[in-house]
Amino acid sequence: MATVSVSSGVRAALGSLASTKTEAQQAQYRLATGKKVNSAVDNPVNFFTSASLNDRASQFTGLLDGISNGIQTITAASKGIDSITKLVGSLQSTIKQAQNEAAANRPTVAGTVALGNQAEATATNSTIKDVALNKLVQGTVAAATAGTPGNAGLAAASTTIRLTAATPTATTFDIAITATTTVRDLVEGINKSGIATASVGSDGKLSIVGTGSDALSVDVGTGVGAAFAASATNAAESALLIGTADVTAAVQAGSSATRTSLVAQFNDLRDQIDSLAKDSGFNGINLLGGDKLSITLNEKTGTNKNKIDVQGDLLSSASLGIGKANSLQTSIAGEFSLQNDNDLNKAADALTNSLSSLRATSSSLGSKLQVVQTRQEFSKDLINTLTAGADNLVLADTNEEGAKLLALQTRQQLSQTALTLSNQADQAVLRMF
Secondary structure (H helix, E strand, C coil): CCCCCCCHHHHHHHHHHHHHHHHHHHHHHHHHEEEEECCCCCHHHHHHHHHHHHHHHHHHHHHHHHHHHHHHHHHHHHHHHHHHHHHHHHHHHHHHHHHHCCCCCEEEEEECEECCCCCHHHHHHCCCCHHHCCCECCCCCCCCCCCCCEEECCCCCEEEEEEEEECCEEEEEEECCCCCCCCHHHHHHHHCCCEEEEEEECCCCEEECCHHHCCEEEEEECCCCCHCEEEECHHHHHHHHCCCCCCCCCECCCCHHHHHHHHHHHHHHHHHHHHHHHHEECECCCCECCEEEEEECCCCCHHHEEEEECCCCECCCCCCCCEEEEECCCCCCCCCECCCCHHHHHHHHHHHHEEEEEHHHHHHHHHHHHHHHHHHHHHHHHHHHHHEEEEEEEEHCCCHHHHHHHHHHCCCCCHHHHHHHHHHHHHHHCCCC
16 A cells, blocks of 8 residues: 655644644543543552542541531430439429428427416516416426416426437437526527427417427436436426426427428429430430440551540439438438438438539530540541542642633644645645646
8 A cells, every 4th residue: 555645744733733632632531520630640649649538538527427426425415414403403492392391390299288377477467478487497386476486396306308309319408407497498498409499378388399300309307418317207297397298208290291292293303313314315325324435536446546435324313312202200211201301401412412413424424525526526627638638639720721721722723724724835736737
């Protein structure tokens, strides 16, 4: 086959046209893919570096799901603690309401004998109450007159009146009685005891009421402290002052209907704490149920792996030290009496401690949550940095590539024009024949 030769002008025009076409195709491909490096052939260093950066960014993107679930798990536990804290606050209100309903729940030694009467009041130009308060405690029974205060009739051999409150550890208070001690002195002494309060009514009767709901007894005897000995005629002696045959045996407190009605309310709130704690889980993990949460924070393995562990607490009314309430006069194992003042005080203290424990747990979870949220933001920023770095290595500048394509198209048109001109020169030779 014969070889056809072309002129140098035509050959140059063809070469320029082919080069321009190749460059234009490359520019079009870059514009279509958005990348200037589409394979290792284009730029092996940039291609593999970009792939490595994108791979790490992809791994962190996968970790974000676990971090997000971890945040929701901690948040669910934190919300649970907030709600439990409100329930404990309601329990405190219930205890305070029970404490305010104490008046009907006090052991009372109600006097039935009048220490004064109207005749004495007329003789002394005073009230029956004042007659009773001014009488001497010791001595033979005697009516008050214009010149004498009268006498309640306590034997001179009885020199002490002892009050005993039946707390878990019995508390006693001794009031010394002398020949000059008046009923007023006795009342003031009882009121200073902290165990009971005493008063004389307008009818002249002496009444003693315990300051707490613990059983109260009143003994007449001799000696003070460990040397106290009850009088053999205690019942008769007590009857002279109070009219009660025997108050050596402890007088029990009454039951408050209001306090009884609060028992169910308290226990219902207590049960809600347990239910709420059990419902504070997320995705199968409950930090208030004692579960452990592990959150992976980086893509590495082995000793280079970074993770955070959040150990939950087994939260319940029992673990918070909140016992069950009952309406008995005394507490039993695992329960406390809503009728008993001492038990109410202990319950109030226990609830205060529960709130402190909840705040500590909430603070710990809050600290862990802040760390995880910080790592989440860091991971998002790092993903953006890695992706931007990878894109800088392989992405094309569309403005540049568009301008280049436009220039190449212009060059292609000029090359075609040059090829036409070269052909015309060859045709001019042909016209010579």
